[in-house]
Amino acid sequence: MATAERNDLEAYLAPFGLSSFRPGQREVxxxxxxxxxxxxxxxxxxxxxxxxxxxxxxxxxVTLVISPLxxxxxxxxxxxxxxxxxxxxxxxxxxxxxxxxxxxxxxxGDYRLVYVVPERxxxxxxxxxxxRSDLRLLAIDEAHCVSEWGHDFRPDYAKxxxxxxxxxxxxxxxLTATATDAVRRDIVEMLNLHEPxxxxxxxxxxxxxxxVRVCPSDKDxxxxxxxxxxxxxxxxxxxxxxxxxxxxxxxxxxGRSGRPTTVYHAGLAxxxxxxxxxxxxxGRTQIAVATLAFxxxxxxxxxRFVVHYNLPGSLEAYYQEAGRAGRDGLPAQCLLLFGSxxxxxxxxxxxxxxxxxxxxxxxxxxLCGLDQDPxxxxxxxxxxxxKLQVAGEGxxxxxxxxxxxxxxxxxxxxxxxxxxxxxxxxxxxxDLLPPQAKTKRQVMRAVEQLxxxxxxxxxxxxxxxxxxxxxxxxxxxxxxxxxxxxALAAFDYVPPFRGRAIRLCDRGRRFEDLQIDFETxxxxxxxxxxxIEQVLRFARNQGCRQQQILHYFGEVDSEPCGxxxxxxxxxxxxxxxxxxxxxxxxxxxxxxxxxxxxxxxSRCGKQLLAQMLCGSKAKGVLRLRLDKLSTFGLLAxxxxxEVVQLxxxxxxxxxxxxxxxxxxxxxxxxxxxxxxxxxxxxxxxxNLSLPEELLQKLDPTQRIAAPPRGQADSGEAxxxxxxxxxxxxxxxxxxxxxxxxxxxxxxxxNVALEELxxxxxxxxxxxxxxxxxxxxxxxxxxxxxxxxxxAPVPAQAADATVCAPAPSGEREGDVRTQVVTPQSDVPHASxxxxxxxxxxxxxxxxxxxxxxxxxxxxxxxxxxxxHALRAADSGLExxxxxxxSPESIARIEQALGPDSPARIRPLLERLPRGTRYEAVQxxxxxxxxxxxxx
Numbered sequence: 003m004a005t006a007e008r009n010d011l012e013a014y015l016a017p018f019g020l021s022s023f024r025p026g027q028r029e030v031x032x033x034x035x036x037x038x039x040x041x042x043x044x045x046x047x048x049x050x051x052x053x054x055x056x057x058x059x060x061x062x063x064v065t066l067v068i069s070p071l072x073x074x075x076x077x078x079x080x081x082x083x084x085x086x087x088x089x090x091x092x093x094x095x096x097x098x099x100x101x102x103x104x105x106x107x108x109x110x111g112d113y114r115l116v117y118v119v120p121e122r123x124x125x126x127x128x129x130x131x132x133x134r135s136d137l138r139l140l141a142i143d144e145a146h147c148v149s150e151w152g153h154d155f156r157p158d159y160a161k162x163x164x165x166x167x168x169x170x171x172x173x174x175x176x177l178t179a180t181a182t183d184a185v186r187r188d189i190v191e192m193l194n195l196h197e198p199x200x201x202x203x204x205x206x207x208x209x210x211x212x213x214v215r216v217c218p219s220d221k222d223x224x225x226x227x228x229x230x231x232x233x234x235x236x237x238x239x240x241x242x243x244x245x246x247x248x249x250x251x252x253x254x255x256x257g258r259s260g261r262p263t264t265v266y267h268a269g270l271a272x273x274x275x276x277x278x279x280x281x282x283x284x285g286r287t288q289i290a291v292a293t294l295a296f297x298x299x300x301x302x303x304x305x306r307f308v309v310h311y312n313l314p315g316s317l318e319a320y321y322q323e324a325g326r327a328g329r330d331g332l333p334a335q336c337l338l339l340f341g342s343x344x345x346x347x348x349x350x351x352x353x354x355x356x357x358x359x360x361x362x363x364x365x366x367x368x369l370c371g372l373d374q375d376p377x378x379x380x381x382x383x384x385x386x387x388x389k390l391q392v393a394g395e396g397x398x399x400x401x402x403x404x405x406x407x408x409x410x411x412x413x414x415x416x417x418x419x420x421x422x423x424x425x426x427x428x429x430x431x432x433d434l435l436p437p438q439a440k441t442k443r444q445v446m447r448a449v450e451q452l453x454x455x456x457x458x459x460x461x462x463x464x465x466x467x468x469x470x471x472x473x474x475x476x477x478x479x480x481x482x483x484x485x486x487x488x489a490l491a492a493f494d495y496v497p498p499f500r501g502r503a504i505r506l507c508d509r510g511r512r513f514e515d516l517q518i519d520f521e522t523x524x525x526x527x528x529x530x531x532x533x534i535e536q537v538l539r540f541a542r543n544q545g546c547r548q549q550q551i552l553h554y555f556g557e558v559d560s561e562p563c564g565x566x567x568x569x570x571x572x573x574x575x576x577x578x579x580x581x582x583x584x585x586x587x588x589x590x591x592x593x594x595x596x597x598x599x600x601x602x603x604s605r606c607g608k609q610l611l612a613q614m615l616c617g618s619k620a621k622g623v624l625r626l627r628l629d630k631l632s633t634f635g636l637l638a639x640x641x642x643x644e645v646v647q648l649x650x651x652x653x654x655x656x657x658x659x660x661x662x663x664x665x666x667x668x669x670x671x672x673x674x675x676x677x678x679x680x681x682x683x684x685x686x687x688x689n690l691s692l693p694e695e696l697l698q699k700l701d702p703t704q705r706i707a708a709p710p711r712g713q714a715d716s717g718e719a720x721x722x723x724x725x726x727x728x729x730x731x732x733x734x735x736x737x738x739x740x741x742x743x744x745x746x747x748x749x750x751x752n753v754a755l756e757e758l759x760x761x762x763x764x765x766x767x768x769x770x771x772x773x774x775x776x777x778x779x780x781x782x783x784x785x786x787x788x789x790x791x792x793a794p795v796p797a798q799a800a801d802a803t804v805c806a807p808a809p810s811g812e813r814e815g816d817v818r819t820q821v822v823t824p825q826s827d828v829p830h831a832s833x834x835x836x837x838x839x840x841x842x843x844x845x846x847x848x849x850x851x852x853x854x855x856x857x858x859x860x861x862x863x864x865x866x867x868x869h870a871l872r873a874a875d876s877g878l879e880x881x882x883x884x885x886x887s888p889e890s891i892a893r894i895e896q897a898l899g900p901d902s903p904a905r906i907r908p909l910l911e912r913l914p915r916g917t918r919y920e921a922v923q924x925x926x927x928x929x930x931x932x933x934x935x936x
Contacts, residue, residue: 014056017085024049026203030175031056034139037173039198041145041189045205046179046325047303051078054141054175058114059087063138067117068162070144072276075117077283082115089115092122095276098467105131120158123165125463126456137172142193145176146318149188163193171196180205180322183556205321205555206563209328212547213567214338214540216691218650223311223339224254230337231259231289236306237282240291241323243312243347245269251311252291259289266292294319303330309337313344315351316533317540317554340541340654346668348534354396356527357403359520363513364388365400369410369506376413376496376503401504403523407516413496413503419462422449422484426492427457434490445483446493448472465498542654544568587701591637592657592690595648596672596680598633599658602626604671608660611670612645644696651690652676694751728759730790738783749783750774762791781850839869839876846870846884882925894925 011028015021023031026044030053033040044050058065069075075091082089090113092104108116109131122128142148147159166174176189176198190198217223227240240255242248245267252265264287266278282290283302294314308327314320320338328334357365368388369377379387381401382394390396404410413421424431432446448471453461469475484495496503540550546562546569553560562569598615599606605626606614613620614628617635628634637645649670652658657676660668672680732755739749750758754774763769769780769787842865845855852866867885874880882891 011056011060014060017059017087018052018055019085020052024052026201027052030201033199033201034173034175035060039174039195040176041186041195041198041200042175042177043181043186043200043202044177044179045203045207046322047207047329047331048179048203050143050177050179053177054139055082055087055115057139061138062111063136064108064111064113065115065139065141066132066137067115067141068120068143068159069117070119070147070159071279072119072272074279075119077280079115079117087115088113089117091117092128093117093119098464098470108132109134111136120162123158123161124460126454126461127452129165129168129456130454132169137169140166140169140172140174142174142176144178145189145193146178146181146185146322148176148192149181149185160192166193179325180318180555182318182554185318205552205557206548206560207325207328208563209331209333210324210336210548211333211565212324212336212338212551212563214340214547216541216651216654217339217341218647219341223341226337226339227251227255227309227311228258230307230309230335231255231261234307234335237285237288237302237304238290238307238309239305239323239326240289240309240311241294241314242291243293243344245293247311248291248293255289255291261289262287263289263291266290268293294323302326304332305329305334306332307335307337309339311339312347313338313340313534313537313541315348315530315537317536317551318533320537320540321551321555338541341650343660345534345538346660349531351393351395352527352530352534354393355399355530356523357392357396357400359518361390361392361396362400362403362518364390365397366404366409366513366516369404369504370509376505378503403518404516407518409506409508409511409516411505411507413460413505420465420468420484420498421460421462421494421496422453423460423494424450424453424457424492425494428492431490431492434492442483442487445472445475445480446487449484449487460494460496542656588690588692588697591640591648591700592652593680594633594636595645595652596657596676598631598636599670599672599676600680601631601633602628602670604661604669607669608646608649609642611649612642615645616640616642618642640696640699644699647693647696648690651692655690727762727790728755731755731758731787734786734790750779758787758791764788764791837872837876839872840878842866842869843873843878843880847879852885886925891925 011031012022015023025048026042027049030040030042030044034053034057042050042053044053054065054067069078072093072095075093076095079089079091090104090107092101092108096104104113104116105128107113118128142162148162166172171194174193174195176193176195178189181189186200189195190200215226217226231238240251242251248265248267252263255261256263264278264281266275266282268275270278278287278290281287305327308324310320310323314323324336327336365384365388368384372379380394381397384390384397385392385394401410401412405412426434428434430447430450432443432450435443435446437443445468448468451471452463452468465477465480469477469480472480481497484497487493488495494505496505536554540547540554543550546564547566548563549560564570595611595615598611602611602614606628610620610622610626610628613623614631614634615637617638619629623629623634637648640648649658653660653670656673657679658670659673661671731750735749735755751774754772757772757774758769761768761772763772765788766780766784769775769784842855846852846866852863855866856863870880870884886894
């Protein structure tokens with residue numbers, strides 16, 4: 003390739019709308035112009051495409067660009083053509099005539115850049131057309147796909163080294179945004195690059211803000227995702243690990259946020275995937291919910307955030323996918339929602355990708371027992387028939403191993419293509435047919451014209467391509483003649499098939515005689531598990547997120563970024579999850595969990611372990627005699643979901659681990675780190691990511707919300723317009739939580755109180771903007787809060803909701819709630835006391851549901867219903883609709899008829915006391931509702 007003068011390179015920037023090179027671009031371009039092979043590792047947004055586009059216009063000849071996604075090609079080519087650069091693409095979206103026309107123009111030198119997918123090299127016509135062209139450069143984008151160790155492996159990428167050799171090993175540039183040293187070596191070897199120059203311009207993306215949110219459950223993930231979306235406008239991508247999860251999240255996000263959302267995964271038809279990607283690229287949709295294949299090489303500059311709903315499979319994958327944010331250089335958010343259970347999704351996929359000897363043998367025996375040739379069964383159909391505990395892709399992995407052993411062929415039939423193979427070196431196979439078989443000889447000539455000189459390899463084609471060469475033939479006639487030609491030993495034919503057909507080459511070989519290297523397979527599987535562990539360490543580590551990524555890619559001298567969630571924890575919004583040094587009662591509770599795990603001896607999952615620690619008499623606990631352990635009931639003061647949160651935090655921190663003793667039934671075990679902590683040999687403090695409420699419940703003396711830097715720990719150190727307001731708010735919280743017998747944080751957190759005092763919202767909508775206040779708290783406490791916030795008043799006269807214990811004589815669990823306002827009818831100490839059912843009625847009449855009343859007053863549902871009936875008996879207004887649906891009320895009214903309640907009451911009172919009786923009583927008593935007495 004002729005080399006342009008160094009000082010002249012800037013002259014070629016103008017057509018691209020640029021005035022200068024980015025770091026590393028000039029050196030790569032000069033190497034390409036010198037005709038040398040090179041490997042370019044450049045971060046997303048670093049300008050990799052210019053490294054082959056500029057040489058393409060600076061010299062004569064064709065640059066062939068191998069790109070992974072058809073959906074992106076048109077956008078890339080349109081952008082080049084708009085700049086006046088001769089470029090095109092050739093793929094299956096074009097008709098055969100259009101493809102032929104572009105191949106002719108490529109050979110004639112009309113294009114400088116031609117984009118194709120790697121699968122295009124399956125076509126003999128395409129390879130021959132490239133040979134006739136003046137090919138000067140082969141550019142392989144997303145080159146990590148070449149490597150089986152790369153995170154996005156595609157079979158046709160692995161064949162590019164062979165295709166490159168067929169083209170005479172033209173100068174080649176391989177480009178990727180991410181590759182470890184092992185992957186870089188693999189790329190060079192598989193492409194057979196000759197003494198390539200390797201350029202690595204750095205992996206740091208200073209405009210990306212990395213954060214990890216610990217989410218023990220999918221419910222927590224949903225809450226974290228929706229809060230994040232509420233706070234981050236603009237365009238973004240949400241990655242999930244499965245098609246089903248993508249569909250669910252797409253529906254939830256569209257319904258919850260109202261933002262235009264699209265879904266992208268491999269289960270959609272190609273046209274649907276193309277439309278989804280184009281809608282996102284053109285801004286018709288704001289959010290794309292997708293599996294990990296989405297966005298490879300995406301050229302959308304204004305992606306403001308990337309969320310990983312599930313754990314990525316490797317740090318390469320995470321860096322590549324998160325790097326699709328902020329390509330314009332502006333700040334962008336990268337959030338990972340981390341649940342320790344996510345690893346099991348990846349382990350399932352790993353077990354499918356590297357099947358055991360037993361599974362491979364089972365698949366081989368099944369295929370040998372079928373009479374079809376070729377076998378047209380999908381991988382999923384084989385999996386379901388054999389009831390295998392692997393994904394459908396696991397069957398594909400078995401087929402690949404059997405293909406490598408030489409007993410079967412996997413016949414690619416993408417997009418309903420047919421395939422033929424000529425297994426003879428004769429100049430023509432027509433001579434093998436009798437002279438009178440004129441029609442078959444005609445078909446054979448057309449096939450040989452289509453295949454060209456290619457022999458002993460499958461040639462894929464659309465049946466219409468062959469019909470164009472055979473005037474007067476119908477598709478039915480063509481199919482019949484091709485099948486009849488298959489009787490020749492030198493002619494193989496596979497009809498169009500949706501999926502991957504299989505042809506067995508040798509049904510008689512025993513499985514034990516197959517040359518399959520299961521030891522290497524196990525080593526590869528172990529490497530995949532290690533990659534998952536690296537992601538887990540990234541999520542759990544308390545160090546700089548960007549620095550961890552850079553160290554992984556070999557930049558060991560990098561400095562902390564200064565702006566990730568670990569570098570600036572006071573600025574990260576964990577929304578209730580606090581990861582901080584844990585001591586005292588919280589540390590004691592953690593040791594109790596660890597001790598319980600040790601004594602359970604790897605027999606329990608999380609739920610059963612929590613039941614044992616809480617003192618539950620559940621069947622599983624009794625069956626395993628866990629109630630006999632010394633740790634039984636040690637955490638009885640916590641609820642089971644709270645103990646599960648504590649277990650999850652210890653799992654995330656690496657003190658516990660989950661292991662499957664049976665498929666998909668993990669049990670909890672101690673790690674060496676956990677054993678040290680349990681025995682007291684470990685550190686006296688540990689970092690656990692726990693909800694604020696649970697931390698304060700475990701240790702009420704611990705202040706959870708750290709004040710801003712430079713301020714004292716006391717909330718009064720913060721500047722407020724009304725310094726007494728915070729004190730009044732705290733007094734209100736104190737009296738309320740005492741009466742309800744709940745911790746202070748359940749009523750309102752410290753952070754919420756301080757923000758209320760600073761912001762002083764004046765409406766329900768304003769209250770909802772305060773962190774920690776939701777619609778339920780607004781219904782419960784909104785009026786009292788707004789009254790206090792309306793104007794500063796002396797603390798002793800502040801409006802408050804005062805909750806006090808029920809007077810003696812009330813049944814256990816009753817709580818008397820006094821709502822005190824300036825006009826309140828609730829008397830002072832000298833006034834007569836109200837009965838307990840009155841305060842339950844007050845909550846029901848104020849619009850609280852029976853369930854909310856039960857929670858607020860610490861009553862059972864039966865007691866709340868009884869209080870409503872007692873309130874009606876005392877003359878208070880009761881509405882049956884508080885408890886019953888309109889349909890239920892209508893049915894009861896119809897059963898009662900027009901008779902007087904007095905006539906029916908004696909009959910009802912003879913019924914056993916229960917739901918039916920109570921329901922009828924409610925309807926009867928709500929018929930004649932009276933206002934409460936003065």
